[in-house]
Amino acid sequence: MVRGKLSGLMICALVLVAVGARGYAAETTVKASAPIKGEGRFYKIGDNQLVFMGYFQGNIEVEGQRGDLQGAGMVCPGLMEVDRTTRTQQGEGRCIIATSGGDALYAGWACSGKPGEGCGGLFTITGGTGKFSKASGLSLFWMRSTVAEVVTTIPDKDVTAAFTGQA
Numbered sequence: 541m542v543r544g545k546l547s548g549l550m551i552c553a554l555v556l557v558a559v560g561a562r563g564y565a566a567e568t569t570v571k572a573s574a575p576i577k578g579e580g581r582f583y584k585i586g587d588n589q590l591v592f593m594g595y596f597q598g599n600i601e602v603e604g605q606r607g608d609l610q611g612a613g614m615v616c617p618g619l620m621e622v623d624r625t626t627r628t629q630q631g632e633g634r635c636i637i638a639t640s641g642g643d644a645l646y647a648g649w650a651c652s653g654k655p656g657e658g659c660g661g662l663f664t665i666t667g668g669t670g671k672f673s674k675a676s677g678l679s680l681f682w683m684r685s686t687v688a689e690v691v692t693t694i695p696d697k698d699v700t701a702a703f704t705g706q707a
Contacts, residue, residue: 570605574598574614576685588624592631596685600637608639608671622655629655635663643670651683658684 580594597615618633630652637645645668651661665677 570609571603572600572609573603574600576614578616585621586623590622590624592620592622594618595633608641608643609637609645612637612639612645614638616649618649620659624655627654629653629659631659637668639672641670643672644668645672645675649681649683651681658682 576596576598578594578596580592582590582592585591595615595617597613600609600612600614602610614635614637616633616635618631620629620631622629630650632650633648635645635647635649637647639645646666648664648666649661651659653659660680660682663679663681665675667673668675
C-alpha cells in the first residue's frame with residue numbers, strides 16, 4: 541500500500557431557507573469555501589479506471605458574513621471515479637456540517653470534470669437539526685483536489701491515500 545498527500549478546494553454559493561429563532565423562514569445566500577483534507581482508498585475497477593472511496597473534511601469560511609456557518613466543521617464521505625484514458629472524473633457523496641452551536645446541516649454533492657482541473661456540479665442542502673431543521677437549498681459548486689494525481693500508474697491492488705486542499 542502507498543500513502544500520499546493531496547490537496548483540494550471546494551467553493552459554493554448556497555441559498556439556504558432555514559427556520560429562524562422565532563420560527564419564521566428566512567432566505568439567505570451564503571458564499572463559502574473550505575480548505576479540505578481527507579483520506580481514502582483507490583481501487584482498480586478497469587484497465588485504466590479507478591474508484592476513490594473516502595472522505596474530506598474542513599472548516600467553512602463564509603465570505604463577508606458572520607454567523608452560525610462561519611468556522612463550522614464539515615465532513616463529506618464520497619466516491620470519485622477516475623478514467624485515465626479519457627482523463628475524466630465524476631463523483632458524489634454527502635456532507636454533514638456541524639456548527640459551533642450544536643446544530644447541523646445535511647447536504648449531498650455530485651460533480652464531474654477532469655483530474656487536476658477540478659470537479660463541478662450541484663451541492664444540495666437536504667435538511668438539518670435545530671435552527672436548520674427545515675433548511676433546503678441548491679447551489680453550483682467547484683471542488684479542486686489532487687486526489688486523482690496520487691496514482692501515476694494503476695496498481696494491481698488498492699492504494700491508500702491521504703490528501704489536503706480546498707473545498
